[in-house]
Each structure stands twice: as structure tokens, then as C-alpha cells.
Amino acid sequence: MSSFSxxxxxxxxxxxxxxxDDGALLRRSVLPGGVRLLTSALPHVHSAFIGFWVGAGSRDEAPGTYGSTHFLEHLLFKGTGRRTALQVSEESDYMGGAFNAATGRQHTAYYGHVFEADMGRAVDLLADMVTSARLDAQDFATERGVILEELAMYADDAADVAQEQLPQQVFGSHPLGRPVGGTAETVxxxxxxxxxxxxxxxxxPEELVVVAAGAVDHDRLADMVLTELAKGGWELRDDAVPAPRRQVSDIDYPAGTTVSLTRDVEQAAVTFGVPAIALQDSRLSTEFALSTILGGGTSSRLFQEIREKHGLAYSTYAFPAAYREGGLFGMFAACAPAATEEVAGIMNGELDRIARDGVSEAEVESAFRRQRADIVFDGEHIASTMNRMATSELVRGELISQHEHVRRARAVNAADIQALAVELAAGPRSTVTVGPAK
Known part of the structure; x- marks a missing residue:
């Protein structure tokens, strides 16, 4: 066994x-059928997070199927050939009730948090859902109404609407710009x-990645997974290879836009975004540092300017989003409707100020310490470990150690941050405001 970077x-x-990796035993196997299995065995842990991840998200939907990835997330809980929907719910509750699913732009995940003794039962349930979901027409018709209500709930939240609209403005017609859950029209x-x-x-099989972190035995889990997938009728050939990692066309970023959407709310939401770097870019740690300095804590520039100095918002932050095809760098604030233009102006101004004047050594050091805390603290949670391994397998194509993540964060300097800010500030800027009619 060796350590790694x-x-x-x-x-x-x-x-x-x-x-x-820092005391955790990481193992990876490509199993028959092209199924990939990754485990992180952690000493002194008595439970495990296990997930069945599929390497396709909303980005990968073909015309005529928009919204289907999220729709499937719902329907897989509606029963299989061996279980009714009620039995799926009863069984997940019996094991602790922490079974759920998530749809993203690049993947879909079904997961649960279970005691070590319940691992076999969890694999049985998740494999049954993934291989043998009923997906019958009546459930489809019923769940359509549920999903439309879910979309309506999000449409009533100014922050959700603004966050959903920003990728559409920055990415334009690219598949990454589509709403993850579809729209009411597409549903x-x-x-x-x-x-x-x-x-x-x-x-x-070739699209499936099974990941477990915590109290897990890799070889036993491999046997469980293969047994249950075969029970579901999947063909598991020894010579099968995993599906290639998906990457659609590069993003042709459109011109910046300013969008104002009307909602009957008390508090408005403002999002600001520019095109940013892709996932494979070596400057990801620099982007995280820039995001931290701009809007990563109570000492950040957005927090100090928007909240502390001007009293315009309670919540404000910055966020990067990196994909294989490209990226987005964004900022967000929730504020009074009358303050939206001023808040958007501060967001623009703070990015320009870093591009023009740079950042201090104190800000660089604070950003590193916050990044280091995020890396190390997340590594102490088995759910985060599961997510990190799964996205590394499905999207990155490489696994980066905790030590290497920290090393890269430490290597970022003030000149790096200013140079990236100059690049981002030169790109097209989009602003989305959601609030009541003026």
C-alpha cells in the first residue's frame, strides 16, 4: 500500500x-460489466455512506428528454419488480431513514447512510432501484404533478430563481445552462x-459508479454489488470497460446580459456572474482563493462592503462552478428591492478593484487557512468523502489526495489571484435580479 498525491x-x-490518504485506505476496482467501485475505509467508524452514482446529469439530456434526469430521480423511489413504493420507504426508514437522491448537471446519485451491519441490505435496495425500477405510466403521470409542485415551490423563492437563471445567462444555449430539473414546460x-x-x-453497468466511505470492506462490497446487479438482470461481462467520461462541446460564452424577473416577494435576490475556468485548469486553487477573498466569510470584501459598511444585505457570498467544458464565477446577495442596483454595483466594483489593485498578503494567508479548513474538515465527514471520490471518478478522471489539495492551496500567491481577477473582469458580465415590480 502506498500514499499518493x-x-x-x-x-x-x-x-x-x-x-x-492520511490514514484512510482507498481502493478502486473496475468490476465486471465496467462497474466502478471505490471505497475509503476509515478506522474507528461504525457506519458508512454508500452511493450508486450514474454518470449522466441534466447536461446530457437529448432534445425531447429535458427534465428526465430529475424525473428519474423521483421515479426510482416509486417501486421495483420486488418492492412497492411503500416498501422502499419502509426499508430505508428501517435502516435509519437517511436514503435520498440528487440530480446534478454531470451526474445523478442515490445514496444512504447505514450502520456497518446493514450494508448488504443497503446494496440490495439501491441496486434494485437502479436496475429494476418499475417506471410505469401511472406513476409517471402522478409524479409529474409532484415535480411541477416542486418547481413551483422553487419559483416562489427569489434566491432559487436567481441562482437557476444565472447559468442560463453566462452559459447561454450550452447544455450546462439548462435548469437541472427542467422547466414546467419541459416537464x-x-x-x-x-x-x-x-x-x-x-x-x-458501464455508467455506474458505486462509492462507499466509512466502515466498509472493499472485497465484500464488490461481491454484494455484483450479486445484486446480476439479480437485477444486468449483464456483467469480465471484459467490459467503463463508459468514457462525458464532455459535450466547449462553451461559446454569449455577451453579458442584465435580467430582471418579477416575483411577489419581500426580499430581492441579486446574482452576478462571469465566464470562468474549466475543471481541468491548474488555477482552481487560485479561483477558490479569489472566491474566498471576495465572498467567503465575514471578513470577505462582499460581506464587509455590502453588509457591514452599507447595511444592504444579511446574506452575501461568492462562488465558483467548474465543469469539464468551462466554468462560471458568481456572486450572490439577498437584499431590499430598492438596493439591487447598488448591490450589483458593489459586486462589479469589488471584482474590478482586485483586478486593478490586487490583494494583500494578509488576505492571501486568510484565504489559504479557510481553504485548508474546508479541505481537512470535509475529509472528516464520510458523506463528503463519498462525494469527493464519486465526482473524481465520474468527472475529473483522477483522485487528488488531501495533502495535495492543501499543497496547491498553499502555493497560491497574490500575483496569481490578481492575474485571474484581471482575466475574469475582462469577460462578459451578467446580472440577474429577482424581486417585486418597481
Whole structure:
């Protein structure tokens, strides 16, 4: 067993490794069928987070299937050939009730937090859902109404609307700009047969990544996974290889836009965004540092200017979003409707100020310490460990050790941050404001 800085994750039949990451035993195996299994065995932990991840998200939907990824997330809990929807719920509750799912732009995950003794039962349940969901027409019709209500709930929240609209403005017509859950229009238009086609094209052995962190034995889990997937009728050939990691076309960023949406709310939301770097860019740690200095804590520039100095908002922050095709750098604030223009002006001004004047050494040091805390503290949570391994497998194609993440954060300097700010500030800027009619 060896320690590592960066471990490649090859898409080859039978590929495997065993490495150590700050006391955790990490193992990866490409199983028959092209199924990938990653585990992080942690000493003195008596529970495990286990997830079945599928390597396709809303970005990967074909025309006529928009919204189907999120729709499937709902329907997989509506029963299988062996379990009714009630039995799925009863069984997950019996194991602790922490079973859930999440749809993203690049993947979909079904996961649960269980005691070590319940691992076999959890694998049985998750494999049954993924391989043998009923997906019948009646459930489809019923769940359409549920999803429309979910979308309506988000549409009543100014912050949710602003956060959903910003990628559409920054990414334009690129698939990453589409709403993750679809729109009311696409959900109403989605046909049952189109959803079934999407399911059959994506829910396959070569697309599946199983990840577990905590009290887990890799070899035993591999046997469980293969047994339950075979029970679900999946073909698991020894020579099968994993599906290539998805990457659609590069982003053709449009000109910046200013969008104002009307909602009957007491508090408005403002988001600001510019095109940013892709996931593979070596400057990701620099971008995190810039985000931290601009809006990563109570000493950040946005917090001090918008909240402390001007009293315009309670909540404000900055955020990067990096994908294989490109990225977005954003800022957010919730404020009084009358203050939206002033808040947007401060966001623009603070990015320009860093591009023009740079940042102090004290800010660089504070940003590093916050990044280090995020890296190390997240590593102490098994849910975060599961998420990190799964996204590394599905999106990055490499696993980066905790030590290497910290080293990269430490290497960022003031000149790096200013140079990136100059690049971002030169790009097209978009602002989305959501609030009551003026």
C-alpha cells in the first residue's frame, strides 16, 4: 500500500489500486460489466455512506428528454419488480431513514447512510432501484404533478430563481445552462416513452459508479454489488470497460446580459456572474482563493462592503462552478428591492478593484487557512468523502489526495489571484435580479 498525491483513474477492464490518504485506505476496482467501485475505509467508524452514482446529469439530456434526469430521480423511489413504493420507504426508514437522491448537471446519485451491519441490505435496495425500477405510466403521470409542485415551490423563492437563471445567462444555449430539473414546460411535455429511452441509455453497468466511505470492506462490497446487479438482470461481462467520461462541446460564452424577473416577494435576490475556468485548469486553487477573498466569510470584501459598511444585505457570498467544458464565477446577495442596483454595483466594483489593485498578503494567508479548513474538515465527514471520490471518478478522471489539495492551496500567491481577477473582469458580465415590480 502506498500514499499518493494524484492517482489516475483509468477506464480499463479490471483496473485497480490500493492507496493510503492520511490514514484512510482507498481502493478502486473496475468490476465486471465496467462497474466502478471505490471505497475509503476509515478506522474507528461504525457506519458508512454508500452511493450508486450514474454518470449522466441534466447536461446530457437529448432534445425531447429535458427534465428526465430529475424525473428519474423521483421515479426510482416509486417501486421495483420486488418492492412497492411503500416498501422502499419502509426499508430505508428501517435502516435509519437517511436514503435520498440528487440530480446534478454531470451526474445523478442515490445514496444512504447505514450502520456497518446493514450494508448488504443497503446494496440490495439501491441496486434494485437502479436496475429494476418499475417506471410505469401511472406513476409517471402522478409524479409529474409532484415535480411541477416542486418547481413551483422553487419559483416562489427569489434566491432559487436567481441562482437557476444565472447559468442560463453566462452559459447561454450550452447544455450546462439548462435548469437541472427542467422547466414546467419541459416537464409537461415529457413523454413516458422518452423517459424510458433515457433510462435505458444511461442506467447501464458501464455508467455506474458505486462509492462507499466509512466502515466498509472493499472485497465484500464488490461481491454484494455484483450479486445484486446480476439479480437485477444486468449483464456483467469480465471484459467490459467503463463508459468514457462525458464532455459535450466547449462553451461559446454569449455577451453579458442584465435580467430582471418579477416575483411577489419581500426580499430581492441579486446574482452576478462571469465566464470562468474549466475543471481541468491548474488555477482552481487560485479561483477558490479569489472566491474566498471576495465572498467567503465575514471578513470577505462582499460581506464587509455590502453588509457591514452599507447595511444592504444579511446574506452575501461568492462562488465558483467548474465543469469539464468551462466554468462560471458568481456572486450572490439577498437584499431590499430598492438596493439591487447598488448591490450589483458593489459586486462589479469589488471584482474590478482586485483586478486593478490586487490583494494583500494578509488576505492571501486568510484565504489559504479557510481553504485548508474546508479541505481537512470535509475529509472528516464520510458523506463528503463519498462525494469527493464519486465526482473524481465520474468527472475529473483522477483522485487528488488531501495533502495535495492543501499543497496547491498553499502555493497560491497574490500575483496569481490578481492575474485571474484581471482575466475574469475582462469577460462578459451578467446580472440577474429577482424581486417585486418597481
Amino acid at each position: 494524484v492517482a489516475s483513474l483509468p477506464l480499463e477492464a479490471g483496473a485497480q489500486f490500493t492507496i493510503s 409537461r411535455a415529457l413523454q413516458h416513452e422518452a423517459l424510458l429511452r433515457h433510462y435505458r441509455s444511461v442506467y447501464r
